[in-house]
Amino acid sequence: MTIMLCDGRPMPRLGLGTWPMNDDGAHQAVRHAISLGYRLIDTAASYGNEAGVGAAVAEASVAREDLFITTKLRGSHHGYDAAMRGFEESRARLGLDYVDLYLIHWPLPGRDLYVDTWRAFVDLREQGLARSIGVSNFTTAQLRRLADETGVLPAVNQVELHPGFAQRELRAWHAEHDIVTESWSPLGRGSKLLDEPVVADLATAHARTPAQIVLRWHLQLGAVPIPKSAHPERMRQNLDVFDFSLTDEEMARMAELDNDGRLGGNPDTHVEL
Numbered sequence: 001m002t003i004m005l006c007d008g009r010p011m012p013r014l015g016l017g018t019w020p021m022n023d024d025g026a027h028q029a030v031r032h033a034i035s036l037g038y039r040l041i042d043t044a045a046s047y048g049n050e051a052g053v054g055a056a057v058a059e060a061s062v063a064r065e066d067l068f069i070t071t072k073l074r075g076s077h078h079g080y081d082a083a084m085r086g087f088e089e090s091r092a093r094l095g096l097d098y099v100d101l102y103l104i105h106w107p108l109p110g111r112d113l114y115v116d117t118w119r120a121f122v123d124l125r126e127q128g129l130a131r132s133i134g135v136s137n138f139t140t141a142q143l144r145r146l147a148d149e150t151g152v153l154p155a156v157n158q159v160e161l162h163p164g165f166a167q168r169e170l171r172a173w174h175a176e177h178d179i180v181t182e183s184w185s186p187l188g189r190g191s192k193l194l195d196e197p198v199v200a201d202l203a204t205a206h207a208r209t210p211a212q213i214v215l216r217w218h219l220q221l222g223a224v225p226i227p228k229s230a231h232p233e234r235m236r237q238n239l240d241v242f243d244f245s246l247t248d249e250e251m252a253r254m255a256e257l258d259n260d261g262r263l264g265g266n267p268d269t270h271v272e273l
């Protein structure tokens with residue numbers, strides 16, 4: 001199952017998140033995930049596990065072109081030249097010729113370098129080293145600035161998204177501009193969200209697990225969730241969400257869980273290096 005990006009490339013509808021795994025953990029988890037049928041793997045320079053992800057990809061019996069590997073530029077490498085270096089370092093750690101999707105991890109508006117950084121991303125895409133380019137944790141104002149100053153909008157904006165933090169306005173803006181929304185912490189970090197009575201009710205009604213209900217909610221919003229699990233049984237159930245659906249009424253009940261419950265950093269203030 002794939003979704004088409006605005007650059008004409010297909011992206012898997014769901015993937016494996018790898019934060020906070022170390023190299024060994026990511027190596028094991030990604031190996032399991034690929035054997036279970038995962039094709040999208042999400043990592044980042046700042047996670048410190050790109051080498052582990054790369055080792056699993058190198059060993060996989062799945063052809064490289066059938067995998068979709070995403071990594072992200074860390075904050076210490078904002079700016080045109082630094083971004084080019086950061087990409088090369090990630091590519092070397094991953095041991096890959098190209099990555100499928102390269103993201104600016106955080107906008108870091110205080111440093112005001114994300115537009116220059118984005119120019120490097122556009123060049124990396126032209127060189128075929130990053131097949132698709134996008135951003136993470138950008139606000140609509142920041143996205144608009146990229147478009148105004150470079151003429152190129154990201155194919156993807158990966159943001160915190162779960163029923164407790166549903167990002168309605170941002171998603172509407174993405175839809176208007178043909179940007180795919182990718183959801184980090186899609187399960188709300190496995191916290192109280194999975195115990196919510198609505199989620200439990202729907203799980204019973206569909207004979208599914210709470211995590212499967214939440215992942216189905218993402219798919220039906222048109223978002224690409226990247227649940228993290230280090231456990232094969234959970235990885236299996238998290239991928240097994242393509243053969244049932246929530247009704248409009250059930251989606252409306254899920255919408256009531258939105259309480260502006262951000263768990264991670266705020267794009268306007270978060271500093272990550």
Ligand code: A2P
Pocket residue numbers: 017184185186187188189190191194209211212226227228229230231234235237238
């Ligand atoms: P674990 O890695 O031990 O399986 P998120 O992707 O929203 O950040 O959530 C990740 C958290 O949710 C992790 O703590 C993960 O734990 C847990 N998790 C992942 N899949 C499931 C699942 N199917 N059921 C319950 N918890 C899950």
